[in-house]
Amino acid sequence: MPMINPPEPSSQRRRLGRSRAYTGADLPKRLLAWHAPRANRWEYFAVECGALRVEWLGADGIRSESFPAGSGRWIPPGTRWRVAGLAADTRFVLEIHADEATPAAAPQALRAALLDEAPQMRVGNGRELASALETLEPGGRCLIHAEFDIAPAIADAVREHAFRLCWHPLQAGEDGWVTLVARLAAPIGLAEYLARDHAVIEAALARALRGAPEGERWLRNALGRHLVIEEELLFPPWLAAGGNPGWVRGLCNEHRHLRRAIEHLDDPVARRRFLLLLDGHDEKEEQIVYPDLVARLGNAVEGLLRQVMVEGLRAEGWHQLAAD
Numbered sequence: 001m002p003m004i005n006p007p008e009p010s011s012q013r014r015r016l017g018r019s020r021a022y023t024g025a026d027l028p029k030r031l032l033a034w035h036a037p038r039a040n041r042w043e044y045f046a047v048e049c050g051a052l053r054v055e056w057l058g059a060d061g062i063r064s065e066s067f068p069a070g071s072g073r074w075i076p077p078g079t080r081w082r083v084a085g086l087a088a089d090t091r092f093v094l095e096i097h098a099d100e101a102t103p104a105a106a107p108q109a110l111r112a113a114l115l116d117e118a119p120q121m122r123v124g125n126g127r128e129l130a131s132a133l134e135t136l137e138p139g140g141r142c143l144i145h146a147e148f149d150i151a152p153a154i155a156d157a158v159r160e161h162a163f164r165l166c167w168h169p170l171q172a173g174e175d176g177w178v179t180l181v182a183r184l185a186a187p188i189g190l191a192e193y194l195a196r197d198h199a200v201i202e203a204a205l206a207r208a209l210r211g212a213p214e215g216e217r218w219l220r221n222a223l224g225r226h227l228v229i230e231e232e233l234l235f236p237p238w239l240a241a242g243g244n245p246g247w248v249r250g251l252c253n254e255h256r257h258l259r260r261a262i263e264h265l266d267d268p269v270a271r272r273r274f275l276l277l278l279d280g281h282d283e284k285e286e287q288i289v290y291p292d293l294v295a296r297l298g299n300a301v302e303g304l305l306r307q308v309m310v311e312g313l314r315a316e317g318w319h320q321l322a323a324d
């Protein structure tokens with residue numbers, strides 16, 4: 001279904017570089033992997049002939065959309081998309097713009113929407129939690145708040161719904177449990193789950209930067225859990241399957257910088273550094289690292305996804321962070 005009133009950048013936009021035209025014969029690989037315009041960048045594509053099929057990795061799963069000749073679309077910062085198909089005669093133009101009305105280090109409202117616009121639900125016991133999960137429509141998402149540890153019940157539900165239920169915990173411990181839960185139309189893959197997790201972290205960052213009281217706590221928790229998942233659950237089997245040790249060293253080094261910079265978000269210079277580092281890191285993983293990891297691990301990826309989604313919450317670092 002086409003998106004109603006897709007967002008557009010402000011009139012203070014400036015095109016960066018020149019327009020590039022692509023066909024099936026010269027399509028860069030990066031457009032076939034998930035990627036997103038970063039910082040205050042927007043992308044714009046216009047289909048000149050043939051048809052272009054694009055997939056969006058949204059809050060609620062993967063959505064496919066076809067664009068005929070003469071149509072086009074603005075792609076906001078943080079929106080993950082990829083080219084999913086084009087005809088032999090398809091030719092489209094891609095442009096990159098900077099929206100100068102929103103500085104690169106400002107809170108990005110469109111990124112925060114993933115959390116801001118999720119309906120909130122408070123559950124008092126396991127029965128209420130089960131019924132909240134049951135009533136979630138495919139394509140729907142909600143933020144569940146509880147005063148008890150909802151992790152075991154949600155892990156069971158993820159298993160039961162054969163990975164059509166997707167969750168991203170934001171808070172655990174004495175101050176209560178909060179998690180984003182989405183019901184998907186189709187089971188999610190490992191690369192897609194991790195890219196969605198990036199989007200959740202970026203949404204928490206946007207909330208933290210605009211001073212929402214829980215923003216910084218959610219950011220620390222979501223990022224802490226994600227880094228532990230990568231370092232403890234993903235990188236060791238990836239290395240064992242022939243993953244590049246230099247890449248892993250580089251990624252872990254960036255994790256260290258992120259952990260350090262998150263302590264100084266009050267300082268404008270450190271904040272900008274954190275934001276740009278996070279953006280570049282997420283981009284590299286979605287473009288290069290996750291596709292390589294999935295290709296090398298083959299059939300083992302399914303077991304790994306199970307570990308990440310079901311046991312990932314139990315990762316030690318997450319619990320340490322939550323207890324702070």
Ligand SMILES: [Fe+2]
Nearest residue numbers: 230251281285
């Ligand atoms: Fe990472």
Ligand SMILES: [Fe+2]
Nearest residue numbers: 226230282285
């Ligand atoms: Fe990551």
